[in-house]
Amino acid sequence: MKQGNIKVALVGNPNAGKSTLFNALTGMRQKTGNFPGVTVEKKSGTFRIAAANGHDDAHVTLVDLPGTYSIYPKSKDETVVMDILANPQHPDFPDVVVIVADASNLQRNLLLFTEINDLGIPSVLALNMLDVAESMNLTVNAVQLAMQLNVPVVRINARTGEGMKGLKEAVKQVVERTEKPALQYFYQPKDNEIGLINEVKEIHHLDNDYVALQYVCQHDNFSFLEQPVRARLDALIEKYGFDENNFLANETIARYEKIKPIVSKAVKSEGATEQPYWTRKLDSILLHRVWGYVTFALVLLVVFQAIFAWASYPMDMIDAGTAAAIEWVKGALPAGVLNDLITDGIMAGIGGIIIFIPQIAILFALVAILEESGYMARVMVIMDKLMRRFGLNGRSVVPLISGVACAVPAIMTTRSISSRYERLLTILVTPLMSCSARLPIYAILIAVVVPESKVLGIFNVQGLVLFGLYLLGLLGALGSAWLLSLFIPRKEPSYFMLEMPSYKLPRWGHVGFTMYESVKSFVLEAGKVIMAISIILWVLASYGPGDSMNVAEQQVVTSMHTAPQEEIDAAVASARLESSYAGQFGRFIEPVIRPIGYDWKIGIALLASFAAREVFVGTMATIYSISGDSEDVLTVKQRLIQEKNPETGGLMFTPAVCYSLLIFYVFAMMCMSTIAVVYRETHGWKWPLIQLAYLSTLAYVSAFVVYQVLS
Amino acid sequence: MNLNKERMSARTVSHLKKGEKGIIKSFTDRAMSLKLLEMGCLPGCEVRLDAIAPFGDPICINVGGHYSLSLRLNEAAVIELE
Numbered sequence A: 001m002k003q004g005n006i007k008v009a010l011v012g013n014p015n016a017g018k019s020t021l022f023n024a025l026t027g028m029r030q031k032t033g034n035f036p037g038v039t040v041e042k043k044s045g046t047f048r049i050a051a052a053n054g055h056d057d058a059h060v061t062l063v064d065l066p067g068t069y070s071i072y073p074k075s076k077d078e079t080v081v082m083d084i085l086a087n088p089q090h091p092d093f094p095d096v097v098v099i100v101a102d103a104s105n106l107q108r109n110l111l112l113f114t115e116i117n118d119l120g121i122p123s124v125l126a127l128n129m130l131d132v133a134e135s136m137n138l139t140v141n142a143v144q145l146a147m148q149l150n151v152p153v154v155r156i157n158a159r160t161g162e163g164m165k166g167l168k169e170a171v172k173q174v175v176e177r178t179e180k181p182a183l184q185y186f187y188q189p190k191d192n193e194i195g196l197i198n199e200v201k202e203i204h205h206l207d208n209d210y211v212a213l214q215y216v217c218q219h220d221n222f223s224f225l226e227q228p229v230r231a232r233l234d235a236l237i238e239k240y241g242f243d244e245n246n247f248l249a250n251e252t253i254a255r256y257e258k259i260k261p262i263v264s265k266a267v268k269s270e271g272a273t274e275q276p277y278w279t280r281k282l283d284s285i286l287l288h289r290v291w292g293y294v295t296f297a298l299v300l301l302v303v304f305q306a307i308f309a310w311a312s313y314p315m316d317m318i319d320a321g322t323a324a325a326i327e328w329v330k331g332a333l334p335a336g337v338l339n340d341l342i343t344d345g346i347m348a349g350i351g352g353i354i355i356f357i358p359q360i361a362i363l364f365a366l367v368a369i370l371e372e373s374g375y376m377a378r379v380m381v382i383m384d385k386l387m388r389r390f391g392l393n394g395r396s397v398v399p400l401i402s403g404v405a406c407a408v409p410a411i412m413t414t415r416s417i418s419s420r421y422e423r424l425l426t427i428l429v430t431p432l433m434s435c436s437a438r439l440p441i442y443a444i445l446i447a448v449v450v451p452e453s454k455v456l457g458i459f460n461v462q463g464l465v466l467f468g469l470y471l472l473g474l475l476g477a478l479g480s481a482w483l484l485s486l487f488i489p490r491k492e493p494s495y496f497m498l499e500m501p502s503y504k505l506p507r508w509g510h511v512g513f514t515m516y517e518s519v520k521s522f523v524l525e526a527g528k529v530i531m532a533i534s535i536i537l538w539v540l541a542s543y544g545p546g547d548s549m550n551v552a553e554q555q556v557v558t559s560m561h562t563a564p565q566e567e568i569d570a571a572v573a574s575a576r577l578e579s580s581y582a583g584q585f586g587r588f589i590e591p592v593i594r595p596i597g598y599d600w601k602i603g604i605a606l607l608a609s610f611a612a613r614e615v616f617v618g619t620m621a622t623i624y625s626i627s628g629d630s631e632d633v634l635t636v637k638q639r640l641i642q643e644k645n646p647e648t649g650g651l652m653f654t655p656a657v658c659y660s661l662l663i664f665y666v667f668a669m670m671c672m673s674t675i676a677v678v679y680r681e682t683h684g685w686k687w688p689l690i691q692l693a694y695l696s697t698l699a700y701v702s703a704f705v706v707y708q709v710l711s
Numbered sequence B: 001m002n003l004n005k006e007r008m009s010a011r012t013v014s015h016l017k018k019g020e021k022g023i024i025k026s027f028t029d030r031a032m033s034l035k036l037l038e039m040g041c042l043p044g045c046e047v048r049l050d051a052i053a054p055f056g057d058p059i060c061i062n063v064g065g066h067y068s069l070s071l072r073l074n075e076a077a078v079i080e081l082e
Helices: A018-026 A076-085 A103-118 A130-135 A142-149 A164-176 A191-204 A209-221 A227-240 A244-266 A277-286 A291-310 A312-332 A337-354 A357-373 A375-389 A394-402 A407-416 A420-432 A436-449 A461-487 A508-542 A548-559 A565-579 A581-596 A600-608 A615-623 A633-642 A655-667 A672-682 A686-710 B002-008 B030-038
Strands: A005-012 A043-049 A058-064 A096-102 A123-128 A138-140 A153-155 A267-269 A498-500 B021-027 B046-052 B059-063 B067-071 B079-081
Touching: A005 A018, A005 A076, A005 A103, A005 A164, A018 A043, A018 A058, A018 A096, A018 A164, A043 A164, A058 A164, A076 A209, A076 A407, A096 A103, A096 A164, A103 A123, A103 A130, A103 A138, A103 A142, A103 A209, A103 A244, A103 B067, A123 A142, A123 A164, A130 A138, A142 A153, A142 A244, A153 A164, A191 A209, A191 A227, A209 A227, A209 A244, A244 A267, A244 B030, A277 A291, A277 A375, A277 B046, A291 A312, A291 A357, A291 A375, A312 A337, A312 A357, A337 A508, A357 A375, A357 A394, A357 A436, A357 A508, A375 A394, A375 A498, A375 B067, A394 A407, A394 A420, A407 A420, A407 A672, A420 A461, A420 A672, A420 A686, A436 A461, A436 A615, A436 A633, A436 A655, A461 A655, A461 A686, A508 A581, A508 A600, A508 A615, A548 A565, A565 A581, A581 A600, A581 A686, A600 A615, A655 A686, A672 A686, B021 B030
Parallel strands: A005 A058, A005 A096, A096 A123, A123 A153
Antiparallel strands: A043 A058, A138 A267, A498 B067, B021 B046, B021 B079, B046 B059, B059 B067
């Protein structure tokens, strides 16, 4: 018997309830959904199995593997399943695999089971969705199934948590058995495959025929094999004239031949099987040529309304709260450099992060509800043809919608797109969707330049401009995808093929936890960057080379000695900033940004916002020498409106400058986290750099055109 | 001439009308057939066209009464019916 920590892996078809079972077992909540791609990242948790008297409880580490229809991966996230299961040295290699099967569709679900079985890894079959099967007039005999499959079969209901004790007990028994039962292969290799299998087994010291076949078919996906090893396997395939496509189709058919009689014995059907009534009824509306789009438009409207209107109340409260906190700390600590760093640098930076929490939380909760209910899969269907025209896939809709919150998680959801080409295009254009970090920039510039009036009595002009900017981002994304598709060659066919899950009520606990997780990762990940930048910027803006800042201050004081103290203070701050490191940097890049209408001060904010766009407003606040709260949009706005252009003597923030800035931020890829995630997802610097160059050019040229036309 | 051509080429899932049923006979594309097999579309299995997305593509078929599968017309055209 194995002592200590037991490792269990969870596998199953998409929509079989795998993530739900994971939650039921570990109690550690995670995001679950109805469409492929929700479980893209490795999730692990722990649970205990109570022991008989006198023994210690068994500790189990549970790893949730991506949902898949077979062990042959069709998308990037599915490759992880065999990368672990074919490699006993892998840290996550399980002692037991729990295979979750949808009892209402047993034949298809057992395909994966027979494959895992043939790999020789001890397994337990968890029969889920028996209630759905019952509603479809199907009765499943678990005992019969266990006898025929030669494996423990446990009836569970992952949503209600029924059967967890039995499942844990079954896992424990499998681990504790002293003798491993002889392996019964569901697939018997053909005569012409045996020579190849034996040679691979010998070279790689394998004792399992089917694992050897996986080395043959999947070695390019195995991260634990070095390049020369892969080349040797390719040579063996050549030597034996192994036809992979032929083998795969024959293997799958042979497996179903074994599964069919098993299922017909274990599953009794009374009358015709049919999908749940409500799913068919809802589909006739939600996939309708008119009502389908009307519903989708309404859903989007609610999402936008929630992010922009409902979120503003908690955001105002956070804003006031941070302002008060900064005020208090400023008074409580002795004045000086440390005080400035804590309040103007660190606290202002943190304030800039947490103000986005309501928007991120609401957006992720809504996306989770759409996924959980099964509606997101329908959106992919009605958007697929449209997306295809731009070189994308119906599945690209989810990253594009999530991009309105933040491009970083949005780009991570592209892993469910099986075509590498469509995935790449989606990654390249997702940052064009206006993310929540652009909202404060839009808000302040619109407030400066667009009058607060109404057209047709109902439409707020500022709101319309904001909507227009989002629309521009969407059009930019689709147009760019089309343009890029002309230059990037498509190497593989495009697939859609998507299982439509039946509609379900979202589990609110999971929605809540998704919200919590996304907020936590946003605060920690984005927070680190924003805080670091805030501190660096504060240092750069507070210190200058040598004595330059004091010299500048002296000059101002002597030239303005008759002016009121307030004006002198403002001028001194401005002069000191100009001679600081940040100021000199701004001066340095001024020639480049002059043609699109910006001066050195905007230049500093622009550079700082390369780290994260949301830094822009805070930087503008610092630069325009405003004391106190840097998130206070009203004061920043008033300062911007009053700012004079030193050359013309007129206003600095003319409509030309404001619109130029707005357009620049719609297109520019001003976000280091996005660059980092694209680097990670595309495995290299090539695509993030191409993307950065392309989007920067697009932003610069568009801003140039807008500025020149308007001024 | 056109009529002739249609008679000669086999009937596929892409020819189904809404609500119409058919029985899968074979597949004409090897790479796609593997994916379809793995998703439970087996020869002998009954399919029914349940829904058509706006603009006629993709479509949703019911597979053996068990579940609903959405596929593009060119994917559906790979599945020949009896």
